[in-house]
Amino acid sequence: MELEGILQFFENKTILVTGTTGFLAKVFVEKILRVQPNVKRFSLLVRASNNQAATQRFREEVIKKDIFRILRNNLGANLESFIFERVTPISGDISYENFGIKDSILIEEMWKDIDIVLNSAATTNFDERAKLYGWPNTYVYTKALGEMLLEQFHQNLPLAIVRPTMVTSTYKEPFSGWIEGARTIDGVITAFGKGRLKSFLGHPNSILDVIPADMVVNSIIMAMVTHANKSSQIIFHVGSSLRNPMKLPSLSDLISLYFTQNPWIDRNGKSIKVSKLIVFSNIATFQAYMAIRYKLPLKVLWLANLMLCQYYREIRINLNRKVRVVMRMVDLYKPYAFFTALMTLTQKI
Incomplete structure (x- = not known):
């Protein structure tokens, strides 16, 4: 028309x-x-x-x-x-x-x-x-x-x-x-740019x-x-997946490149450095990573704070906040991050 x-x-x-x-x-x-x-x-x-x-x-x-x-x-x-x-x-x-x-x-x-x-x-x-x-x-x-x-x-x-x-x-x-x-995937992107999201969960063939x-x-x-x-x-x-599909690894590469070249500025006026987003393709590996990378250090900090009058209190709070952000994002997007279907074009004759 x-x-x-x-x-x-x-x-x-x-x-x-x-x-x-x-x-x-x-x-x-x-x-x-x-x-x-x-x-x-x-x-x-x-x-x-x-x-x-x-x-x-x-x-x-x-x-x-x-x-x-x-x-x-x-x-x-x-x-x-x-x-x-x-x-x-x-x-x-x-x-x-x-x-x-x-x-x-x-x-x-x-x-x-x-x-x-x-x-x-x-x-x-x-x-x-x-x-x-x-x-x-x-x-x-x-x-x-x-x-x-x-x-x-x-x-x-x-x-x-x-x-x-x-x-x-x-x-x-x-x-x-x-x-x-x-909005939608923007929450993941901004959390990564702010340094709060270093890992994510999803199928490598998942179409975003x-x-x-x-x-x-x-x-x-x-x-x-x-x-x-x-x-x-x-x-x-x-949607866009029929002609221009973007898979999860592509998003990881793009946002890593973007925030490396255009870093987010924190409230103190300093650039936030990011490393490439780690994407896990199965829940077991992701849970093991989270346990070693975050949950174990959180327990160590908790014990240290008991003995040292909360000396590491702010460090523990910041680390715990990062864990909550990651787990919240994973929980919200898990149903979609493992969805691999592609939109098809149909026509009624």
């Missing part, structure tokens, strides 16, 4: 977005405002005590972010007036019926006016209770439950579910390299399927455009 047709699709449309202050929602809203300023209205759901608080939170946590740099440079002092002519932040929460909105007139207007809904609300809490039901964490468990509910209740409304792999920083739009916080945020948003936009008038349900798997 031509770009002109895609842009025309969003002209004079009213779009409801949930999870407005989240990473992907910011990229989506910025993109539409930048490429299609003739969008009719964004109704943006924000968790807040009232609409005024929602507007303030939107201003602080969305508009002021660097993702709006291009629009800010183009519009200058007119940026906020441009945005608020097209945007209405609404206080609400997706965990309540009608988003917890008490204003019946507003609810009626939303039912009547909204053309497109982007549900981007989520929690990235990796609580482990989901393991009781056979899921690796609550994040994937609740995503699956949400999809099941949508499949059951969407009736004749067009429904497109976009399942991206590990979302990372922007590739091109609105500019390269924008990210907010440490990462995809830039702007590519995910482009996929979401295409899904909206191509399935807007079809009373059906379709699921898109969006």
Whole structure:
């Protein structure tokens, strides 16, 4: 589909977005405002005590972010007036019926006016209770439950579910390299750069399927455009492993090279030196390494502190912190680090 047709699709449309202050929602809203300023209205759901608080939170946590740099440079002092002519932040929460909105007139207007809904609300809490039901964490468990509910209740409304792999920083739009916080594999990378992660666990053939945020948003936009008038349900798997797979050893080499050439600067202004990330392919070897490299020295330090009035207290605290970081990362990513399947391309004929 031509770009002109895609842009025309969003002209004079009213779009409801949930999870407005989240990473992907910011990229989506910025993109539409930048490429299609003739969008009719964004109704943006924000968790807040009232609409005024929602507007303030939107201003602080969305508009002021660097993702709006291009629009800010183009519009200058007119940026906020441009945005608020097209945007209405609404206080609400997706965990309540009608988003917890008490204003019946507003609810009626939303039912009547909204053309497109982007549900981007989520929690990235990796609580482990989901393991009781056979899921690796609550994040994937609740995503699956949400999809099941949508499949059951969407009736004749067009429904497109976009399942991206590990979302990372922007590739091109609105500019390269924008990210907010440490996400998915970024947590591993930053922990390594800070010198807190020296070893990791994973299969050497495990594919780390990462995809830039702007590519995910482009996929979401295409899904909206191509399935807007079809009373059906379709699921898109969006990733990079089909054409550009990156395996775990490649990540180890790349981050080692990067942080050697561009070391992280600590709070004292000193460069943090890193050595190549050690990747273990089985749990037994990893556990033996952790016991010798960390747990044994921790016991020695514990005994030394008893005899020397906590003389090595800070050293033990720092070492123990590194152990907790490694074990937390391994626990979170173990279900994925040993997954070796490759995304395949299928076409319905």
